[in-house]
Structure formats: C-alpha cells, structure tokens
Amino acid sequence: MKLPLILIPFMLLSVHPAEKENNFSQMEINHIRVVTPGLFTDSNELDIHLENLKDTEYCFPLAGGKVISPYGRGHGRHSGADIKTCAKDTIRSAFDGVVRMSKSYSGYGKVIVIRHSFGLETVYSHNCKNLVKSGDTVKAGQPVALTGRTGRATTEHLHFETRINGQHFNPGLVFDFAKNRLRKVCLHCLKKGKRIIVRSE
Numbered sequence: 001m002k003l004p005l006i007l008i009p010f011m012l013l014s015v016h017p018a019e020k021e022n023n024f025s026q027m028e029i030n031h032i033r034v035v036t037p038g039l040f041t042d043s044n045e046l047d048i049h050l051e052n053l054k055d056t057e058y059c060f061p062l063a064g065g066k067v068i069s070p071y072g073r074g075h076g077r078h079s080g081a082d083i084k085t086c087a088k089d090t091i092r093s094a095f096d097g098v099v100r101m102s103k104s105y106s107g108y109g110k111v112i113v114i115r116h117s118f119g120l121e122t123v124y125s126h127n128c129k130n131l132v133k134s135g136d137t138v139k140a141g142q143p144v145a146l147t148g149r150t151g152r153a154t155t156e157h158l159h160f161e162t163r164i165n166g167q168h169f170n171p172g173l174v175f176d177f178a179k180n181r182l183r184k185v186c187l188h189c190l191k192k193g194k195r196i197i198v199r200s201e
C-alpha cells in the first residue's frame with residue numbers, strides 16, 4: 001500500500017517518547033526514594049534553570065498556604081516543608097510532569113510523586129484524596145490531590161518535598177515561602193558519591 005507522504009510524519013509522532021516516559025518500573029511506582037534513569041549518567045553536574053520557566057510553567061502547590069514546619073527541622077531532619085491552609089484544599093502540581101507514584105506509603109499517607117522533565121521531582125503528602133494516578137501527564141497548576149492528615153500527621157496540611165535523583169533537598173531553594181513565589185534562579189546540582197548537593201545562584 002502506498003501512503004501519501006504527508007501522513008508519514010504523523011505516524012512517526014505516534015511512537016512519541018512521552019509514552020516511554022510513562023513506563024515506570026515497579027520500584028518507581030511504589031517507592032519515593034528512587035534514582036531517576038538517565039540522570040547523572042554523562043556528568044556529575046546538572047543545572048536546573050528555574051529562571052527560564054514561563055508563568056504558565058510553574059505554580060505554588062497550595063495557594064495561600066503558610067509554612068508551619070520548615071525543611072530540616074528536628075532530629076529526624078524534616079524531609080520537606082509543611083504548608084497549611086485548611087482541610088480538603090486543592091493541591092496543585094508545581095510544574096508540568098508525569099505522575100510517577102500515587103498511593104498510600106507508610107508515614108506519608110496518601111502521597112503523589114511527580115517527575116518533571118528537567119530532573120526535579122516533587123512530592124505531595126498526607127492527602128485526604130489523590131486526584132491523579134501513576135502515568136498521568138499533568139500540567140503546572142493542575143489539581144493533583146486534596147489536603148488531609150493521612151499517615152503520620154497531626155493536622156491537615158501539605159508535606160511538600162523536592163527531590164533530585166531520589167534525594168530530598170530544601171524546597172525553599174525552589175519556592176520563596178515568604179511570598180509563595182518561584183525563585184527564578186538556576187539550581188546547581190552536584191553528585192558526590194550517592195549524595196546530591198544543591199546550591200542556588
């Protein structure tokens with residue numbers, strides 16, 4: 001059969017890499033701390049250019065929220081920032097991405113992990129309800145969950161984490177929690193052994 005030439009580019013597009021992106025391993029679907037395939041394979045350095053993101057490409061995850069417990073607090077070294085508004089409030093994806101994990105996970109309760117194209121992952125935890133499932137493509141600002149107190153939580157809030165290659169780092173480097181705004185900076189990530197060191201400039 002002879003196909004009109006004009007159809008061929010569309011056929012090539014149908015095996016778009018986005019379908020492969022959604023093909024997470026069982027480890028990636030079931031655990032929070034997993035390395036990102038392909039990250040740090042060619043270099044031990046990675047730059048994340050938050051300053052290049054357009055206004056439609058980012059969103060503060062819980063509008064009007066106040067930090068009630070910052071990153072790094074306590075002997076357990078708090079792995080994220082606790083942001084509070086009220087029960088069943090809308091939690092939104094911070095950036096465009098693909099939902100890697102959506103389930104209940106021990107102390108996290110109902111949790112969502114979203115992988116973003118530029119090497120960052122964001123985590124939204126203690127939800128009363130998850131609105132998206134593993135493999136879903138999401139846009140920045142899209143509702144992904146409702147605030148709750150599932151897992152190890154004493155009040156309704158969002159426990160928000162930022163991770164690179166599975167390792168958490170201060171989400172205050174990504175969002176200015178005094179103004180609930182994105183920091184338009186470049187994040188320099190350096191892999192040292194299994195550790196990732198994140199600095200902002």
Ligand SMILES: [Zn+2]
Nearest residue numbers: 080081082159
């Ligand atoms: Zn927390």
